[in-house]
Amino acid sequence: MLAFLVTGGRLSSRPAQADDGSWYMGVSVGASKSAADAAELDANLAALGYSTTSTLDDTDIGWKLFGGYQWNPNLAVEAALVDLGQVTSRISGNFGDLDAFVADVARVHPYSARGISASIIGELPVAQRFRLFGKVGLFFWDADIDARFELGGQPISFDSKQGVDPVFGAGVKYHINKKTALRVEWKRYEIDRDSVQLFSAGVEYRFP
Template structure:
């Protein structure tokens, strides 16, 4: 038994050293919202708009896909695609001034978006198989708010803002890890927090 253990251990050591530095991660998560429809309509009415927003649903699912390069044991560079889901709503009423209404609605209704991120991902080991990480970088996002009942409303928005993230990874096999993570996208001041489960292959 001692001989076989001595022979097998170097095999795992060599395998660990030759593991590819590339990492591919897929994640799916939930985004919880807290939109006050009455507050939105009060703002719109106070600014003289006759149209009202109804049935705002901002509890939604999202997903992410990441390609990363492990620079060293504690630092990874990543590029990823994130989709923070879609906020759906319906509205009724007449838009007298489309540009003014769009601006007012943009100031009141939170954004959700999808886009490409470039991030730095520092990490540190908690145990031999468990690690914690952070994530920060610019997010190039695009959003489209299609409000049912207002065919003249064009709610397209885009921009570049910072995103933050963090989580823990459990490496359960040489090439595989499961993770629990949090990613926050910022879209012109509107935040979306996605709590997700992920799997990483390396």
């Protein structure tokens, strides 16, 4: 929908964007990537007396469900339920006592996480229907580390941790109409030992 204005005797157009004081909700899906490093994991285990060779899968599917309130064209607050997937490793080497090794891995293995974020968002119109935005806030996260021994046995959950750390990001939004917008964004979640980046695309719906 376009609202037309006559300015200086010329016809111009303005995109129909959301009114001030509106609630919205949406969903985004994308790829998460941890800053964890296999060489660093091996170095940390070496410091504990182990000789290991590790491989690390630091990417996974991430998603979030979000909702917020737009105070005015330039300011909003937003909360989101976030899942950053998993960081998976395969470790081989000389372990000695397996129970002690498992406990020591829990001390140094990178986390990924799930949780709830709360952010303040600043927006800037840059073209018809397009807005740039930046956000900063806190991430209330929960993480688990599970182990599976290849020579038999069930998965063992041997560490769980919660924390509160900063989150920040930026993106671009395209208003299809007054109620619906598409967004592409990047966010970085600080999680205790490492950070996780989420690159996502999603849709946002505003209520009247």
